[in-house]
Amino acid sequence: MRVIAIKVMIGLEVHCQLNTQSKLFCSCEAYPQNAKPNESVCEVCLGYPGAKPVLNKKAIDHVVGIGIAMGCKINSETYFSRKTYFYPDMPKNFQITQYEVPIASEGTIEVNSSKIRIRRVHLEEDPARIIYANGSLETTSYVLIDYNRAGVPLAEIVTEPDIGSPKDARAFLEKLSAILEYLKAYDQSTGASLRVDANISIEGGERVEIKNVTGFENVEKALNYEIVRQQNLVRLGRKVERETRHFDEVAKTTLPLRKKEFEEDYGYIFDPDLPVLKISAEWITRIREKMPDLPDKIAARLADEYGLGAYDAKIIVYTGSDFATFFEKVCKIHNKPVEVSRWMINYLLKSLNWRSERLSQSKVTPETFAEFLDMIDKGKVNERYAKELIKEYVDTGDKPSEIVERAGSPPTHDEMERTVKNVLKENVKAVSELKAGRLEAKQYLIGMVLKETRNRGDPKAIARMISEELKMPL
Ligand SMILES: [Zn+2]
Secondary structure, X not given: OOOXXXXXXXXXXXXXXXXXXXXXXXXXXXXXXXXXXXXXOOOOOOOOOOOOOOOOXXXXXXXXXXXXXXXXXXXXXXXXXXXXXXXXXXXXXXEEEOOOOOOEEXXXXXXXXXXXXXXXXXXXXOOOEEEEOOOOOOOOOOEEEEHHHOXXXXXXXXXXOOEOOHHHHHHHHHHHHHHHHHOOOOOHXXXXXXEXXXXXXXXXXXXXXXXXXXXXXXXXXXXXXXXXXXXXXXXXXXXXXXXXXXXXXXXXXXXXXXXXXXXXXXXXXXXXXXXXEEOOHHHHHHHHHOOOOOHXXXXXXXXXXXXXXXXXXXXXXXXXXXXXXXXXXXXXXXXXXXXXXXXXXXXXXXXXXXXXXXXXXXXXXXXXXXXXXXXXXXXXXXXXXXXXHHHHHHHHOOOHHHHHHHOOOOOOXXXXXXXXXXXXXXXXXXXXXXXXXXXXXXXXXHHHHHHHOOOOOXXXXXXXXXXXXXXXXX
């Protein structure tokens, strides 16, 4: 098959549920923990006739902060508009959003050394959550609606179509979510989420929008699927039509939702219940002064202060602010930053990912992790056993020294010798290969001994015993 290099243009619209106590226009809790569906609601977020919205200032602070972080212009006068549509997730039959003038506009985020322009950042209310009761959007026979989500503040961040590949789209989203997290505008631990609409066009084709994709990996997959689908249409001499599609997470394909849809179709009108929003220079200054350091700056500091490689420092920072804080806390107790970073990135992160857990939700503490590293450092556990130990440690949160004690004492010298003899007897082929000079066979035999001792032996001592036993040089 001939591969044709084709120009791809991707733009993203990211909806971030903002970190506030209450909803955007009422005092209902935005992220009620353990609430039943439709418990965190009132006449405002249920759209009762005559109920009046009152704006949550904290949400504006967040959007201004996001704008500043991306180098946007902050508009001193902005408005709220009603976006009219009829759908059960919005009981008022309109969504309060910002159309004409957003709070922030014209910023940039740099990803893989290309600049992605940010067209706008505006504030709007989240619609209710629709639950496909028995199946997916395509197959369910009825839906359930949870209005707890109706009225939760959303920042909508819209890029220009500057992203050139699905991979860069994913990198952009990872960077954006880290920035939002460090700004404390977004806090996953409350249950807040980021939802993405992606639009993509290939040279000569119309723009296709993929709605509401959750998970950055899924965004990348949906976009990859679209490129192939659109290229195939072009190859067959057919047109790529402007449409909105939906990503089926199970089938990993996109399916048509609706044809041609333009912003003008929504019949925006100014919301008469909300006054013009004036953002003064003092307001902007106040937020600018409180701005925390952003991920790239923190990564540069970690690299500089702790002597980490730039790549490792970025992984630590972009894994999350909890991860970066943890790193610094561990270094205060166990002052070997490169080792701390190596074990955190290669093994701690892997064990957490395996459990689909964030560090802040886990039972791991800086004190116990420092103890774990200290045990490796002092030779109380070998690296191989440590890699086993860390799994149990992350699972239980128990002190590593207690886990080791529970596992019983490591084999004695005599026990080790017996194990080595048995392994050599049972692996005749490997032994003859080793005698013929194949050194991989030795690694294999060491591995077999360690398997018998549940990784409790010292690989160097085992290597010595094997050589002695076979009367070979070390
Ligand atoms: Zn409410």
